[in-house]
Amino acid sequence: MYVAVKGGERAIRNAHRLLADKRRGPRNLPDITLEQIATQLALSVDRIMSEGSLYDRDLAALAMKQARGDLIDAIFLVHAYRTITPRFGFSEPLDTSKMRVERRVSATFKDLPGGQLLGPTFDYTHRLLDPTLEGAEIDEAARAEVTDEDRPMPRVTDLLGHEELIEDDGEAQEGVEIGDLTREPLSFPADRDLRLQALARGDEGFLLGLGYSTQRGYSRTHPFVGEIRIGTVDVEVEIPELGFTVSIGEIQVTECRMVTQFKGSAKAPPQFTRGYGLVFDQSERKAMAMSLVDRALRAREFGEDVVAPAQDEEFVLSHSDNVQSTGFLEHLKLPHYVDFQAELDFVRRMRHEYEDRAAQENKEAAE
Amino acid sequence: MTRQEAMGVLARANREELHDALDAWPEPPQSEALRGPEAGMIMLRGRAGGGGASFNLGEVTMARATVRLSTGEVGFSCVLGRDLEKAWLAALFDALWQSEAEAVDTRLLAGIRNRLDVEGRQTAVETAATRVNFFTMTRGEDE
Numbered sequence A: 001m002y003v004a005v006k007g008g009e010r011a012i013r014n015a016h017r018l019l020a021d022k023r024r025g026p027r028n029l030p031d032i033t034l035e036q037i038a039t040q041l042a043l044s045v046d047r048i049m050s051e052g053s054l055y056d057r058d059l060a061a062l063a064m065k066q067a068r069g070d071l072i073d074a075i076f077l078v079h080a081y082r083t084i085t086p087r088f089g090f091s092e093p094l095d096t097s098k099m100r101v102e103r104r105v106s107a108t109f110k111d112l113p114g115g116q117l118l119g120p121t122f123d124y125t126h127r128l129l130d131p132t133l134e135g136a137e138i139d140e141a142a143r144a145e146v147t148d149e150d151r152p153m154p155r156v157t158d159l160l161g162h163e164e165l166i167e168d169d170g171e172a173q174e175g176v177e178i179g180d181l182t183r184e185p186l187s188f189p190a191d192r193d194l195r196l197q198a199l200a201r202g203d204e205g206f207l208l209g210l211g212y213s214t215q216r217g218y219s220r221t222h223p224f225v226g227e228i229r230i231g232t233v234d235v236e237v238e239i240p241e242l243g244f245t246v247s248i249g250e251i252q253v254t255e256c257r258m259v260t261q262f263k264g265s266a267k268a269p270p271q272f273t274r275g276y277g278l279v280f281d282q283s284e285r286k287a288m289a290m291s292l293v294d295r296a297l298r299a300r301e302f303g304e305d306v307v308a309p310a311q312d313e314e315f316v317l318s319h320s321d322n323v324q325s326t327g328f329l330e331h332l333k334l335p336h337y338v339d340f341q342a343e344l345d346f347v348r349r350m351r352h353e354y355e356d357r358a359a360q361e362n363k364e365a366a367e
Numbered sequence B: 001m002t003r004q005e006a007m008g009v010l011a012r013a014n015r016e017e018l019h020d021a022l023d024a025w026p027e028p029p030q031s032e033a034l035r036g037p038e039a040g041m042i043m044l045r046g047r048a049g050g051g052g053a054s055f056n057l058g059e060v061t062m063a064r065a066t067v068r069l070s071t072g073e074v075g076f077s078c079v080l081g082r083d084l085e086k087a088w089l090a091a092l093f094d095a096l097w098q099s100e101a102e103a104v105d106t107r108l109l110a111g112i113r114n115r116l117d118v119e120g121r122q123t124a125v126e127t128a129a130t131r132v133n134f135f136t137m138t139r140g141e142d143e
Helices: A009-024 A034-040 A042-052 A057-066 A071-083 A156-161 A192-200 A204-215 A284-296 A313-319 A322-333 A337-366 B003-011 B015-023 B084-099 B101-128
Strands: A087-093 A100-105 A224-239 A244-263 A271-280 B031-047 B054-069 B074-080
Touching (some): A034 A042, A042 A204, A042 A271, A071 A322, A100 B101, A156 A244, A192 A271, A192 A284, A192 B054, A224 B031, A224 B074, A244 A284, A244 B003, B031 B084, B054 B084
Parallel strands (some): A087 B031
Antiparallel strands (some): B054 B074
């Protein structure tokens, strides 16, 4: 039974006013601009876009500001925006082989065609706090000639593909409807298209923990980073009136191809299997975690025993959406007075019965 | 340059570039809206493994418009983002392109392409400077 609670209007109004005041902070400091958030706190903005599942830097920066930097609240705001915005259609599948690469590394092939490009990475930094950063003059990025070495940049998994030592991408099936969990509630078993959609927008921390659990032995797959690449890809849409596709702009994505334990059976020769991660913007940790979890979730396909949480699609997909999780968790702090009163009465009644029974038993024992 | 390519360049224009070109246009074109401009989203798709079956990756904001010039040409635009004015102007220039491709190219598209080239080159040379050559070293412990 739902019982409404009334009252508290003024307190709520003033609490929100206080929130707005705290958000603005000391008035002697300049108000932070959305451009500053979008450019100087770029990786937080990237995370909001990825988990909000909406690519729009300006909106993500606004959400970050409005949420006082609370990323999950910012993601919540973006989700809400998405649900009231009309959808015009679908893009053609992004072609990451034509990515304009800003970073590309492989942990499996030292000398891969196109080479390795570190890009703007935290790798190899010492993770020591730098007190000189505040207000420091920063050098411009170094430059080097672009040579033939830099391209083409084949996907790593294509290198071993011709020897069939590694599984291929599989065929894109024509005419198959692509699952969309924003339109249909999840049902299980879920196919890989739905799983990848859920993982791509899933909570980074949750996926990180699950991916880590597979590394520690809860469904071990012995992974190697075949390739991570970050860069911009074209977004193409078909315009029905014109009968051709148009490139309508570009977005940045991070892609991770994880090469995992080989597998073979009586019918299939041994070969490496793969997990895949694709995430909006620069979000390498999440793309890696996603690829580990994607691989673990393919247990059914490979006839593996489901023994660990990361392999359990119902467990993973039902808990990866942090807006859903936070909504259910945080509702606990809203008034539950009537619910609790009912429980309290019930416990009191049971307590009385218990005490009466104890008294009765004592009496019988004494007699 | 095909119309398809021209639309791709218009989608990457910024509002100022489109405005400036329109202000400098000899005769301001007469036009009417057939649809929009309106903002919404499209669902982006990826492929499992990079080249396999499609999946829904997440959405992106998009604006679009359809305009008709008084001379009859119908122009379309689809551009990433929520800038309605940009979508409107891009559709207008798509319509103009159909009868005056060369003028649109020299007055507008060439400048946008140039800017995109400069931006792309900057990213490429900065990235190239981070090229790394790892090498493995044999250690003598097994001898």
